[in-house]
Amino acid sequence: MSVEIIDQLDKGIIKLLSKDGRMSFTEIAQRLNVTEKTVRTRYNNLVENNILEVVGVVNPISLGVKVGAIIQISAIPPRMEDTIKKLQEIAGIRFITLTSGEYQLLVQANVRHYEEITEIVKSIHKIEGINKTNVILQMDIYKNSFEYI
Known part of the structure; x- marks a missing residue:
């Protein structure tokens, strides 16, 4: 199918x-x-046919995970695969995607406290091959949907 x-x-x-x-x-x-x-x-x-996957979705706020950030990352293309692997190892990062434009990667982090965002950004800056980042703190969420149809 x-x-x-x-x-x-x-x-x-x-x-x-x-x-x-x-x-x-x-x-x-x-x-x-x-x-x-x-x-x-x-x-x-x-x-x-891997069209539908039913999973339990956790409400992060109920677990105390209330702070979110979107981090745009500019990375050197020859090191991209290694950069992605290192990003995958950082606790708190829950989403990584390759994007077009000035920033090749977009990362979403969700944690309990703002200080943890600072630690994540520091960890990202230690990764060889990253040129610059742009950190966008999420202030409030108005829609978070799992509907694609």
């Missing part, structure tokens, strides 16, 4: 589970006007 083959029923299942990953197949079937067996079969196909 490829993304092009996903039909409206598959999208409906994904959308409902994106809002409530604990929703029963029975409830999904009722909402989509199909049988529970159909939902179960479609769900299994989506999982088997």
Whole structure:
């Protein structure tokens, strides 16, 4: 099954589970006007084809993780792979992506205290091959969605 083959029923299942990953197949079937067996079969196909992955999402605030920062990083291209590996080892960094433009990498860090952001930035600056950084503190979150359909 490829993304092009996903039909409206598959999208409906994904959308409902994106809002409530604990929703029963029975409830999904009722909402989509199909049988529970159909939902179960479609769900299994989506999982088997790596289109859908159901995981528990932790509310970071409930764990005391209240401080976030987005860090843009300008790195030397020949050292990019090594730089990424070293970034992956830093506690508190939860997201790393390659980007276009002046800063080749974007990192998101989430920690309990502002001092930990300072420590992360210091750790980043120790990585050989990093030219400069731009740290953006996240003040408040207004939307954090897992809906892609």
